[in-house]
Amino acid sequence: MTGTVLVVGASIGGVRTAQALRSEGFDGRIVLVGAEPHAPYDKPPLSKQFLSGAWELEKVLLLTAEQAAADGIELRLGSPATRLDVAGSRLLLADGEALDYDKLVVATGASARPSPWRPESGVHVVRTLDDSRHLADALRQDGPVVVVGGGFIGAEVAATARGLGHDVTVVDPMPTPIGRVVGPEIGSIFAELHHRHDVATRFGLGVEGVEGVAGNLRVRLTDGSTLNAATVVVGIGAVPNDGWLADSGLAVENGVLCDEYSRAVDAPDVFAVGDVARWFHPGYREHVRVEHWTNAVEQAVIAAHNIAHPDDLRPHSPVEYVWSDQYDWKAQIVGRPVLGVRHEIIGTLEGERPRGAVLYQDDADRLCGAVTVNWPRALVQCRRLVTGHAGYDEALDRIRALVSAGPAMAAVPATSADG
Amino acid sequence: MPVLKADFGACQGYANCVDAAPDVYDIDDDGVVVLLRTEISEEERPRIEEAARSCPVNALTIEDA
Ligand SMILES: Cc1cc2nc3c(=O)[nH]c(=O)nc-3n(C[C@H](O)[C@H](O)[C@H](O)COP(=O)(O)OP(=O)(O)OC[C@H]3O[C@@H](n4cnc5c(N)ncnc54)[C@H](O)[C@@H]3O)c2cc1C
Ligand code: SF4
Numbered sequence: 001m002t003g004t005v006l007v008v009g010a011s012i013g014g015v016r017t018a019q020a021l022r023s024e025g026f027d028g029r030i031v032l033v034g035a036e037p038h039a040p041y042d043k044p045p046l047s048k049q050f051l052s053g054a055w056e057l058e059k060v061l062l063l064t065a066e067q068a069a070a071d072g073i074e075l076r077l078g079s080p081a082t083r084l085d086v087a088g089s090r091l092l093l094a095d096g097e098a099l100d101y102d103k104l105v106v107a108t109g110a111s112a113r114p115s116p117w118r119p120e121s122g123v124h125v126v127r128t129l130d131d132s133r134h135l136a137d138a139l140r141q142d143g144p145v146v147v148v149g150g151g152f153i154g155a156e157v158a159a160t161a162r163g164l165g166h167d168v169t170v171v172d173p174m175p176t177p178i179g180r181v182v183g184p185e186i187g188s189i190f191a192e193l194h195h196r197h198d199v200a201t202r203f204g205l206g207v208e209g210v211e212g213v214a215g216n217l218r219v220r221l222t223d224g225s226t227l228n229a230a231t232v233v234v235g236i237g238a239v240p241n242d243g244w245l246a247d248s249g250l251a252v253e254n255g256v257l258c259d260e261y262s263r264a265v266d267a268p269d270v271f272a273v274g275d276v277a278r279w280f281h282p283g284y285r286e287h288v289r290v291e292h293w294t295n296a297v298e299q300a301v302i303a304a305h306n307i308a309h310p311d312d313l314r315p316h317s318p319v320e321y322v323w324s325d326q327y328d329w330k331a332q333i334v335g336r337p338v339l340g341v342r343h344e345i346i347g348t349l350e351g352e353r354p355r356g357a358v359l360y361q362d363d364a365d366r367l368c369g370a371v372t373v374n375w376p377r378a379l380v381q382c383r384r385l386v387t388g389h390a391g392y393d394e395a396l397d398r399i400r401a402l403v404s405a406g407p408a409m410a411a412v413p414a415t416s417a418d419g
Numbered sequence: 420m421p422v423l424k425a426d427f428g429a430c431q432g433y434a435n436c437v438d439a440a441p442d443v444y445d446i447d448d449d450g451v452v453v454l455l456r457t458e459i460s461e462e463e464r465p466r467i468e469e470a471a472r473s474c475p476v477n478a479l480t481i482e483d484a
Contacts, residue, residue, distance in 0.1 A: 016472060019472060020469060020472075023465040023468050023469055024465065025465075044475060060431075293475060294435055294475075295471070297435070297473050298473070299473070301469050321435075321438075322474075323433055325431075330431070330432065330450075332433075334432075374448070374450070376432030376433070376446050376450035377432050377446050377447070377448060378449065379432075379434055380434045380437050380438070380445075380446055383434070383438055384438075
């Protein structure tokens with residue numbers, strides 16, 4: 001295919017779409033449009049290595065000007081897209097420029113859900129590079145930190161702030177916040193992880209208000225108690241950046257509604273990838289929106305393929321996969337543990353640097369999801385087993401075999417469990 | 420012929436590469452990537468390039484030898 005592809009949104013979904021278009025043999029024009037003035041950068045380190053100061057900016061960049069030039073990707077950074085005219089195949093930018101396209105990919109991702117509590121200063125969210133820099137500046141000052149939201153990002157920020165020497169308290173209205181994803185029992189093991197690292201938790205309690213200024217804040221909880229904080233971080237989820245599409249004619253319902261090929265419904269020249277896409281998942285037979293890095297990359301490759309090869313459309317039917325680095329845990333979650341009716345732990349999740357896997361069985365006696373801790377090899381196996389709809393007992397046997405197998409290469413050959 | 424390289428120190432065991440191209444990438448017991456072979460053909464390059472770009476820490480590269 002030739003012509004012009006506009007990719008709107010210059011983070012992992014957008015950058016990987018542009019690169020994959022070239023790998024897939026597309027030799028037309030590619031323009032990558034990004035709202036922020038920075039070179040395209042990646043998000044996961046913003047709550048981890050970049051926030052702690054362990055990584056420099058250079059390590060979070062996704063695409064330098066030289067790499068873009070080498071791949072023939074035109075960068076149009078610093079001005080957000082404000083309007084899409086699907087009927088006229090035209091995109092408008094905030095600075096007034098209009099760009100015509102043959103295909104357009106929406107990769108505008110999501111924004112942090114804003115804090116409902118807005119004292120004069122001292123309350124942070126973590127989504128963008130600037131957010132992470134501002135928070136890192138705040139964490140250079142002494143004083144206690146309160147993290148509101150005990151999900152992945154909240155837990156990672158708590159771990160990072162603790163690592164920098166702060167007293168940290170995590171507050172969440174759920175009794176076991178990560179329990180939403182992994183079930184209450186395993187969720188409580190995640191909660192213990194905070195305690196083992198001397199981070200306090202106030203779970204099952206909401207926040208009534210935050211008052212004061214940076215360095216001297218008071219967080220009022222629903223049980224009437226108050227926490228003092230120098231810095232408050234609010235990690236209460238994300239909302240898709242689809243507002244700019246309101247009058248585009250696209251179907252937008254908490255994300256851009258797409259078919260299984262990641263094409264926007266009733267607008268075959270428009271695709272969506274990553275956090276902003278709500279697409280029909282043929283495996284689950286429902287529309288889903290997934291806020292995970294790996295999904296953005298995989299969907300980018302599929303959308304690029306489908307643009308470059310319209311006669312060979314591929315559906316996007318992934319098994320969810322997300323990792324989260326908290327304290328000394330490298331947690332990896334695959335599939336849908338919440339569908340589990342029963343689970344079993346292989347190895348151990350207790351003690352220092354544990355190594356274990358939790359396998360979840362669904363109501364059809366299959367492996368529907370798994371959580372692994374510090375055990376990437378078990379994760380690889382579980383990912384294949386979930387993808388192949390493996391029976392639960394078979395899955396248990398395979399993972400148990402890894403415990404005794406020892407060194408590399410003793411596992412099931414890479415190809416045998418794929419189908 | 421394109422040659423696969425891995426930065427074993429940078430690898431974090433996220434295992435996306437293994438999922439994307441199990442014929443060239445595997446993972447060892449310590450959670451570090453293993454190259455099952457280092458030479459690939461030009462024909463396979465696009466697919467393996469996409470697998471390499473699925474690494475969240477940029478530990479994988481393909482060079483021209
Ligand atoms: C702090 C943090 C830590 C995370 N850690 C993990 C992790 O450990 N593991 C994991 O799997 N996932 C993690 N995630 C989630 C993962 O980073 C996201 O799923 C991923 O970034 C989604 O990519 P995306 O390109 O779809 O959207 P985004 O990353 O949100 O990027 C969208 C881009 O579009 C731009 N944009 C928005 N509106 C417009 C507009 N109108 N015009 C032009 N450009 C626009 C934005 O500026 C942004 O650069 C984390 C996320 C955050 C914020
Ligand atoms: S994707 Fe990257 S970090 Fe993950 S196993 Fe492969 S090389 Fe290592």
